[in-house]
Amino acid sequence: MKHAPLLPETHDPLVALRQLRTGLQWAKLARSRRLWSGETQTFTISSIDTGSSVWRIGGIDRLTRTGGLRLKRPGEHFRTVSVEEPSAMTVMRIDSERMSHFGPAFVARAFAIAQVDSVALLRTFQQLNTTDDVEEALVQLLVALAQVTELPTHASGRLGKRADVARVRAILDRNISQAIRLQDLAQAADLHPVTLVRLFRHEYGVPPHAYLTERRIEAAQSLLVAGVSPSEVALAVGFCDQSHLNRHFKRRTGLTPAVFRQTEQTATRHRPS
Numbered sequence: 001m002k003h004a005p006l007l008p009e010t011h012d013p014l015v016a017l018r019q020l021r022t023g024l025q026w027a028k029l030a031r032s033r034r035l036w037s038g039e040t041q042t043f044t045i046s047s048i049d050t051g052s053s054v055w056r057i058g059g060i061d062r063l064t065r066t067g068g069l070r071l072k073r074p075g076e077h078f079r080t081v082s083v084e085e086p087s088a089m090t091v092m093r094i095d096s097e098r099m100s101h102f103g104p105a106f107v108a109r110a111f112a113i114a115q116v117d118s119v120a121l122l123r124t125f126q127q128l129n130t131t132d133d134v135e136e137a138l139v140q141l142l143v144a145l146a147q148v149t150e151l152p153t154h155a156s157g158r159l160g161k162r163a164d165v166a167r168v169r170a171i172l173d174r175n176i177s178q179a180i181r182l183q184d185l186a187q188a189a190d191l192h193p194v195t196l197v198r199l200f201r202h203e204y205g206v207p208p209h210a211y212l213t214e215r216r217i218e219a220a221q222s223l224l225v226a227g228v229s230p231s232e233v234a235l236a237v238g239f240c241d242q243s244h245l246n247r248h249f250k251r252r253t254g255l256t257p258a259v260f261r262q263t264e265q266t267a268t269r270h271r272p273s
Helices: 096-100 104-110 119-127 134-146 163-174 182-189 193-204 208-225 230-237 242-253 257-269
Strands: 014-021 024-032 037-039 043-057 060-064 069-072 077-094
Touching (some): 014 134, 037 208, 043 119, 069 119, 077 119, 077 193, 096 104, 104 134, 119 134, 163 182, 163 193, 163 208, 182 193, 208 230, 208 242, 208 257, 230 242, 230 257, 242 257
Antiparallel strands (some): 014 024, 024 077, 043 060, 043 069
């Protein structure tokens, strides 16, 4: 059976996007119940403007409420564990070349934390989109982050660094609509299936096929928001039928696909153009 193509990332709930400087991008994401996972390509700082959600990075699940800041380094894998309240976010992406100007030791200190709750830091972060002197504001933000040393760090820094387990995750990411046997994944990693399940759960918080189901739900959300019917979505992302999609979708998001689509499309109509 020929499956409908999955939607590209351009269907994310983007409200605004600005290139502040070369290698420095500022984006606003509208309030949504969307789930996210992936591996960052840039240094990323995000603020939760409204809402709250639990995310996983560095082997730790963290609840971020309104006003909280999240920090990710290039190559780190993250995933939304649950959405407590629909969330709107502001995201700043800084490429590695721009960050290299600050020196590796300073950058390591600034991004040693994964999450911080600080009204002062939040205001400094927000100024980046309003000030005329972006460079100075960025330096002030990084200096302030580097001074927050009493907070928990990014665990051991190992998340997603095992090449064999990361290879399995890449296979799942590329083939989310396909049925993949655990034995085949274990063979690709040159690991015993039991060992693979244990290591994969340690790295990403869930075993391989639960991770695959989560990726299917994320893809289903994009298709639903774009107006694709739940029955078509189910086949497109690899579920047996709509009932199969409904069961996993509600377990993961708390909503049926139809209610999720209605909620997100209603919110879209009320977003500023």
